Amino acid sequence: MTAARAAAVVGVVVALALLPQVAGPFWMGLATQMIVFGLLALSVDLLLGHAGLFSICHGSFFAVAAYTTAILQVRYAVPTALAAPAGLLAGTLLGLLFGLAVRTRGVYFILITIAFGYVVWGVAHRWSSFTGGDNGVTNVPFPAVGGLRVESDTDYYYLVLLVVALCALGYRVLVRSPFGLTLRGIKGSESRMRSLGYDSNRHLYAAFVLSAALASLAGVLYVYYNRFVNPVAASFPVSVEAALMAILGGTGTIAGPFIGSAIILGLRNWVSSFFELYATVMGLVFIVTVLWAPGGLVGLAARLRRRAARP
């Protein structure tokens, strides 16, 4: 990491840490949401940017984790110290199952993950005796572990910031490990990696499960932020928007998914305040991103920098 980059990272962290000093509760809520969905986008990008698999079912892990935590906390009064890990575990277990999709590639993988995602949405939507149907599970309390408890949105913002920062560090180590490099190799040329003796399916499966675990963590963080969860969390738009966030920000990077999440959620908040057709605007963002910024904003910035550096 160059000195300039390190300085930028430190600057961003300090700015985020000082944000509650200047921002009101609405902006704190929005910032928390951006960070949580950025983590979801990052989990999608572990597959998309590093392993070359485009999954559209990460809303499932996100939602199953959120539902598990919410149901345990609200209905069974299970403490956070158990409910949050249980949510993480439930989402990851679903990842073990859905990971079977890595037997397929390309368009089949995309279509199958879409179908898988719909099963979870369908169960959340129709099994109303357990999931609460369209109303979902409400009144999720703030998390509290032992004597430590979150008592305000600002407290929770700091907790999310800390957890996500640790995740980002771990993610950085992961993608630079031999495992991460193997994934990149498979993305570049699967046949070559196979002829070198790598079991590509097993690596992709492991990546899928890890990515599901990350999405589940985002789900747990989401449910304590949102204080309720309903089938929307498992819906197709959540899954596909997470992918869009990663692409818009820049795939294969750590900052990209968070930038994409900030832009999309910021845009949605802004547009929906004065324009009724905000879903249209979101649709146009999809189209514009694909046609004009397939490398994302990070890619765009790198291209501009290269152009500027050219004599």
Place this chain on the structure above:
Amino acid sequence: MTTSAILQAINGTSLAALLFLVASGFTVTFGLMRVVNMAYGAYYLLGGYVGLSIARATGSFTLAIVGGGAAVVLLGYLIDRFLIRYTGENHLAQVLLTVGVAFVVGDVALKIWGGDSLKVPVPAFLRGAMELPGGLVYPTYRFVLILFSLFVAGALWLLYRKTQIGAVVRAGVDDREQVGATGINVDRLFVMVSALASFLAGMAGVVGGAFLTLYPGAEWEILIVALVVVIVGGLGSLEGAMIGALVVGLLDAYGRWLLPEFSYFVLFGPMAVLLLFRPRGIFGKEA
């Protein structure tokens, strides 16, 4: 019990009839051009809404079907020509792009036609119920829909298997470059196939809107089930779409009847198992 079982079989078949209309277009356009178009659900919904407005204005169900189909042909052409063509063979880009298109179409349709469930009015002779042998009573409309789809499926199969155009399309599915090299204009061929596929989807919206009703979100529900049809049958295979539609339609009907809360499992579970053994579906070819 047996009566219900038979009724569910007919229910499932009528859903299969509808699914086939949506899935056949999706699967053949994919086979020919390797284009994944997630907007087919939105095509279905838009065709249904346009048909609804035509049916209300003119009172003619036939005009509604033709008009709904034609509106989608126009939209589909514009989207192929000005958007999808710039994605090359990048499926990821196609999926995101067409999802974006579907969001826009769905949102604009919501603005125009509102958020309530709307039903396309059907002509008087298709309303009501008919008595089947054995004392069963069943809605006439759904029965006619099954016959209609059988007719369409038969016509498509003849077109695909027994005519020169069909032979060229099949050759294009197998090897597009080779067909192009023999002097056939594959792009023009694709415009024709795509127009037919769009028409079928728009038409499906009208005939489906008459019994499933049209509402915001219907575009995704129909698309996902059509995707399962295509995955089960094998991408690019017309016969696969027929068999797949029947399997999925029946599974859905029996699932909703026997396990209403888990009907999605009944639908998607067998698909997952099938894929473990045949990742490319029943009729899919190895790439």
